[in-house]
Amino acid sequence: MSIWEYANPVKFMRTSGAVLPWLIGATAICLPVGLIWGWTVPEDYKQGATVKIMFLHVPSAMMAINIWVMMLVTSLIWLIRRHHVSALAARAAAPIGAVMTVMALVTGAVWGQPTWGTWWEWDPRLTSFLILLLFYLGYMALWSAIENPDNAADLTGVMCLVGSVFAFLSRYAAHFWNQGLHQGSTISVAPGDRISSVYSYPLYTCMLGFFLLFVTLLLIRTRTEIRRRRTAALLAREMRA
Numbered sequence: 001m002s003i004w005e006y007a008n009p010v011k012f013m014r015t016s017g018a019v020l021p022w023l024i025g026a027t028a029i030c031l032p033v034g035l036i037w038g039w040t041v042p043e044d045y046k047q048g049a050t051v052k053i054m055f056l057h058v059p060s061a062m063m064a065i066n067i068w069v070m071m072l073v074t075s076l077i078w079l080i081r082r083h084h085v086s087a088l089a090a091r092a093a094a095p096i097g098a099v100m101t102v103m104a105l106v107t108g109a110v111w112g113q114p115t116w117g118t119w120w121e122w123d124p125r126l127t128s129f130l131i132l133l134l135f136y137l138g139y140m141a142l143w144s145a146i147e148n149p150d151n152a153a154d155l156t157g158v159m160c161l162v163g164s165v166f167a168f169l170s171r172y173a174a175h176f177w178n179q180g181l182h183q184g185s186t187i188s189v190a191p192g193d194r195i196s197s198v199y200s201y202p203l204y205t206c207m208l209g210f211f212l213l214f215v216t217l218l219l220i221r222t223r224t225e226i227r228r229r230r231t232a233a234l235l236a237r238e239m240r241a
Helices: 003-007 009-039 049-081 084-116 124-145 149-176 197-240
Strands: none
Touching: 003 084, 009 049, 009 084, 009 197, 049 084, 049 124, 049 149, 049 197, 084 124, 084 149, 084 197, 124 149
């Protein structure tokens, strides 16, 4: 069985329809468990109760970056293989990624005020995240502005390639510039200071919950985009007739 079989809209609709109930159930269990678990952890000896913002901030920031990477991959598939499902999946993912980016910026500001003494700082990672949000908004606006869906997919695919630079910078900015306020990563397989297991286990659960939520919403929105495209094609056919 080839993965390209799922580029067929009929195959995708059938398979995603079978998988969605399981994804919804897993999300409904994992995400609340992670958030409630994170809410009940003890306060940090330095940051106090504000450390609990981490359970929203870190997963949303992680998803904001990785959703753009997913859009890059699906856009490349469209540009190279011309599979419509991949282009529609990229379009479907953009609003979810934009919401995750806004959530990361807002929770980061709320967390940063008591920690850094300011709501905003032109920290390299903060700045690149803000630019990433602008790319998300521009990507969605470009889709809406172009009437021909294939032309829109082509141009937004190119835009996705450019925006990937800032997705990359958002992930690794703290490693490139030493003057940033952000600390180094405490979730890694490399040697160094690591987050306590008291916080890491609920954080991993939240990260899994956010990922499951994204996949669930992605499938629902992609199915909607496919139906919308089918409806537009039928209406165009009737008008020509």
